[in-house]
Amino acid sequence: xxxxxxxxxxxxxxxxxxxxxxxxxxxxxxxxxxxxxxxxxxxxxxxxxxxxxxxxxxxxxxxxxxxxxxxxxxxxxxxxxxxxxxxxxxxxxxxxxxxxxxxxxxxxxxxxxxxxxxxxxxxxxxxxxxxxxxxxxxxxxxxxxxxxxxxxxxxxxxxxxxxxxxxxxxxxxxxxxxxxxxxxxxxxxxxxxxxxxxxxxxxxxxxxxxxxxxxxxxxxxxxxxxxxxxxxxxxxxxxxxxxxxxxxxxxxxxxxxxxxxxxxxxxxxxxxxxxxxxxxxxxxxxxxxxxxxxxxxxxxxxxxxxxxxxxxxxxxxxxxxxxxxxxxxxxxxxxxxxxxxxxxxxxxxxxxxxxxxxxxxxxxxxxxxxxxxxxxxxxxxxxxxxxxxxxxxxxxxxxxxxxxxxxxxxxxxxxxxxxx
Numbered sequence: 001x002x003x004x005x006x007x008x009x010x011x012x013x014x015x016x017x018x019x020x021x022x023x024x025x026x027x028x029x030x031x032x033x034x035x036x037x038x039x040x041x042x043x044x045x046x047x048x049x050x051x052x053x054x055x056x057x058x059x060x061x062x063x064x065x066x067x068x069x070x071x072x073x074x075x076x077x078x079x080x081x082x083x084x085x086x087x088x089x090x091x092x093x094x095x096x097x098x099x100x101x102x103x104x105x106x107x108x109x110x111x112x113x114x115x116x117x118x119x120x121x122x123x124x125x126x127x128x129x130x131x132x133x134x135x136x137x138x139x140x141x142x143x144x145x146x147x148x149x150x151x152x153x154x155x156x157x158x159x160x161x162x163x164x165x166x167x168x169x170x171x172x173x174x175x176x177x178x179x180x181x182x183x184x185x186x187x188x189x190x191x192x193x194x195x196x197x198x199x200x201x202x203x204x205x206x207x208x209x210x211x212x213x214x215x216x217x218x219x220x221x222x223x224x225x226x227x228x229x230x231x232x233x234x235x236x237x238x239x240x241x242x243x244x245x246x247x248x249x250x251x252x253x254x255x256x257x258x259x260x261x262x263x264x265x266x267x268x269x270x271x272x273x274x275x276x277x278x279x280x281x282x283x284x285x286x287x288x289x290x291x292x293x294x295x296x297x298x299x300x301x302x303x304x305x306x307x308x309x310x311x312x313x314x315x316x317x318x319x320x321x322x323x324x325x326x327x328x329x330x331x332x333x334x335x336x337x338x339x340x341x342x343x344x345x346x347x348x349x350x351x352x353x354x355x356x357x358x359x360x361x362x363x364x365x366x367x368x369x370x371x372x373x374x375x376x377x378x379x380x381x382x383x384x385x386x387x388x389x390x391x392x393x394x395x396x397x398x399x400x401x402x403x404x405x406x407x408x409x410x411x412x413x414x415x416x417x418x419x420x
Contacts, residue, residue, distance in 0.1 A: 001016055001017045001018075002186050003020070003072075003073035003074075003185075003186055003187040003188060004073075004186060004187055004188045004189075004259065006018060006020045006073050006188075007020040007073050007074060007187075007188035007259065007389065008188060008259065009386055010351060010386045010387060010388060010389055011259075011260070011303050011325060011326070011351050011386075011387075011389075012386065013347075013348060013351070013385060013386045013387045014385075014386045015384075015385055015386050016386060018416035018417065018418065019379055019383045019388060019389075019390050019412060019415065019416055020073040020074070020188070020388075020389045020390065021070065021071050021072055021073050021074075021389070021390045021391070021412060022072065022073065022074040022190075022353065022389050022390070022391045023062055023067075023070050023072055023391065023396070024059075024060075024061070024062030024067070024072065024076065025072075025074040025075065025076040025190045026076065026190060026192060026262055026305075026307075026328075027054050027056070027057065027059065027083075027192070027265070027395075028265060028307045028328060028329060028394055028395065029074075029328065029329070029353070029354065029391045029392075029394075029395070030054060030057070030059035030060070030062075030395045030396070031059065031060055031062060031395065031396045032057070032058055032059060032060060032139060032140070032395060032396060032397050032398035033050050033051075033052050033058050033059065033060030033102050033398065034060075034096075034100060034139070034398030034399070035060070035396050035397065035398050035400060035402070035405065036050045036060030036061070036062060036066065037050050037060065037100075037102075038402045038405075039066060039069070039070075039402065039405065040065075040066055042402060042406060043066065043069040045065050045066060045069065046065065049093065049101050049102055049103045050102055050103065051088075051091060051102070051103045051104075052094075052102050052103065052104050052105075052108070053078065053082075053088055054082065054083065055082055055083065055084055055104060055105070055108055055120070055141070056082070056083035056084065056132065056140065056141050056202070056207065057140045057141075057395060058102075058134075058139060058140045058141070058398070059395060060102070064185075067187075070409060071409075071412070071413055071416070071418055072187065073187055073188060073389075074187055074188050074189075074190055074260075074389070075182040075183075075185045075187035075188065075189050075190075076182065076189075076190055076191070076192075077175065077178045077179045077181075077182040077189050077190070077191035077254070077257075077258060078178055079191075079192050079193075079194060080171045080174050080175065080194075081208070082105065082208075083202075083207055083208060084107075084108070084120060084121070084122055084123070084124070084131065084132070084207055084208055085122050085123040085207075085208030085209070086105055086106075086107035086108070086123055086124050087105060087107070088105050089105055089106065090105065090106035091103040091104065091105060091106070092104060092105075092106055092108075094108060094110070096139075097116070097118075097136055097137050097138075098137070106124070107123060107124025108120070108124065109121055109124045109125075109126050110134075111126060111130070113133065115136060116136035117133045117134060117135050117136055117138070118133065118134040118138075118141075119132070119133055119144075120132045120133075120134070120141055122206075122207060122208050122209055122210045123208070123210065125210060128210035128211070129144070129146055129210070129211075130144055131143065131144055131146065131205070131206075131207040131208070131209075132144055132207050139397065139398045139399065141207075143202070143205040143207050143218075144205070144207075145205055145216065145217045145218065146205070146211075146212055146216060147215075147216045147217035147220065148213060148216075150215065150220065152228075155214075155215075155228070155231055156213075156214070157231065157234045157235055157238065159213035159214030160213075160214035160215060160235045161235060161238055161239060161242075162206075162209060162212070162213060162214070163203075163206060163208065163209060164195055164238075164239050164242045164243075165242065166242070166245065166246065167246040167249055167250065172249055172250065172253045173253075175191070175193065175250060175253055175254055176253040176254055178191075179191060179253075179254035179255075179257035179258050180254075180257055182257065182258075183257040183258075188259045188260065189257060189258050189259050189260070190258070190259065190260040190261070190262060190305065191254065191258045191260070191261055191262065192261075192262035193246070193247070193250055193261065193262075195239070195242060195243045195246055196243045196247075196261075196263045196264060196292050197263070197264045197265050197266055198236050198239065198240075198264065198266060198285055198288055198289065199221065199225070199232070199236075199266050199285070200264065200265045200266045200267075201218055201221065201222075201266070201267060202265060203265075204216060204217075204218060204221045205217075205218065215228075215231075222275065225275075225276055225280065225284065226276075226280070229284060232284060233284060236284070236285070236288045237288070239288075240288040240291050240292060243292055244291065244292065244295050247292070247295060247296065247299075248295075248299070251299055251300050256300075256301055258300075258302055259301070259302060259303065260302060260303045260304070260305050260326065261296060261300075261302045261303070261304055261305065262305045262307075263289070263292060263293070263296075263304045263305055263306060263324070264289065264305075264306050264307060264308075264324075265307040265308075266285070266307075266308065267307075267308050267309045267310060268281060268308045268310065268312050268315055269308055269309055269310020269311045269312040269315070269331070269334060270310045270311060270334075271310060271311065271333075271334050271335065272311060272334070272335045273311055273335065274310070274311065274312065274314065274315065275310075278314055278315060278318060281315055281318055282318055285322075286318055286321070286322050289322040289323065289324070290321070290322050290323055292304075292323075293322060293323025293324060294323055296323075297323060303325040303326060303351075304323060304324050304325050304326065305324075305325070305326040305328060305353065306319055306322075306324035306326060306327055306328070307328045307329065308327070308328075309329060309331050309334075309394065310331055310334045311331070311334035311335040311336050311337055312327075312334075312337075313336040313337055313341075313342070314336070316342075316345075316346050316350065317346075319350065320346070320349045320350055324350065325350065325351060326350065326351045326352075326353045326389075327350050327351070327352055327353065328352075328353040328354045328391070329353075329354035329355065329391070329392070329393045329394045330342070330352045330353070330354040330355030330382075330393060331355075331358075331393050331394075332355050332358060332378075332393065333358050333360060333361055333393075339355060339377075339378060339381045339382060340381055342355075342382075343381050343382055343384065343387075347382075347384070347385065347387050348385075348387070350387070351386075351387045351388065351389065352382050352387060352388050352389075353388075353389040353391060354389075354391045354392065354393055354394070355378055355382060355388075355391075355393060356375055356378050356379070356382075356390045356391055356392055356393075356408070356412065357371060357374055357375050357378065357392050357393065357408050358374065358392075358393050359392050359393045359394055359395070359396065359397065359400075360393070362374050362404075363392060363396070363400055363404050363405070363408065364397070364399075364400050364401075364404075366404065367404075368401075368403050368404055368406070368407035369407070371404045371407040371408050371411070372407040372408070372410060372411045373411075375407070375408045375411035375412055375415075376411045376414075376415060378390075379411070379412055379415040380415075383415070390412050392408070
């Protein structure tokens with residue numbers, strides 16, 4: 001099978017010739033730039049500074065030579081802009097606190113805070129308030145909350161819709177060209193068009209806006225899901241209308257060059273429980289996700305991708321009813337997320353994209369032997385009858401022992417009967 005055929009078979013719950021693999025196609029299935037460099041060194045690839053294509057989490061671009069070494073089957077149609085609202089173009093050198101050199105886009109502009117932290121700015125505009133901070137000796141950025149005082153009597157839904165609007169012709173032209181490029185690789189193509197994530201907590205603080213209005217504090221947003229449901233529902237209603245209008249234009253622009261649409265990074269799970277009740281999900285979120293997913297399934301051949309960390313086993317039936325085809329990152333160490341139970345109960349109805357190795361535990365702190373064993377076991381469990389794309393539980397971080405990542409690669413490649 002080609003890579004694309006392999007992925008599509010898995011997504012259609014048919015047994016492919018090998019378990020498909022993804023590293024680097026999304027902001028939640030990527031590899032930190034430091035680890036990308038370490039893997040390039042391990043495989044003896046051309047020595048070069050690695051591009052940071054997702055600056056919020058400092059994810060490194062997985063170039064074609066490393067994709068080949070990793071056995072990757074998925075290709076990203078990269079987003080038009082980054083999380084900080086600037087384009088990935090006109091690369092320049094930038095260094096971490098320890099001197100490690102990477103390449104960043106031209107508007108990746110940072111200053112240093114009094115405590116040594118790096119500050120980064122929306123659209124690269126250093127005259128605006130900084131929107132994120134990388135702590136001294138840190139590896140990635142955390143959003144800075146820029147919440148104006150809230151007056152409930154004057155809350156305006158439009159303030160929380162500022163980032164949503166009609167897609168521009170330059171964006172449509174970009175996605176058409178980018179999807180065509182991605183499809184030409186022969187891999188399955190995933191695209192994150194934006195605008196479809198409802199209440200994604202990484203997006204609520206709006207690190208891409210210079211002066212965000214509305215409810216932009218993470219804690220305040222979570223409380224609003226309970227105390228201001230009418231307000232949140234109005235946001236979701238209008239956001240969904242805009243999203244479907246834009247999806248109509250995007251579908252015409254990219255057509256069948258896209259196989260998977262990244263819809264949602266909204267987390268509903270914690271290590272032990274959920275952020276809201278299943279009833280709240282079904283009444284507040286599900287009607288709008290179902291509208292989006294139904295439109296996609298009725299008008300395109302795309303599969304839809306849902307990201308949620310944590311213990312979401314009680315939500316999976318509702319995710320399926322919402323029309324999601326894919327669940328990521330499959331956090332098997334969270335309460336109730338036993339891989340055998342997940343596969344047996346839901347494996348025919350949703351594809352598990354992730355879950356290959358636990359990043360919080362095994363990959364970071366285990367031995368290479370333990371990593372290898374866990375990866376093999378997950379392939380055996382999730383890989384049966386399709387419905388599985390191998391990836392770690394969220395992004396591979398920069399300070400993971402490289403020998404552990406190599407052990408993981410060895411495991412899935414050996415399982416697939418491929419050269420190591």
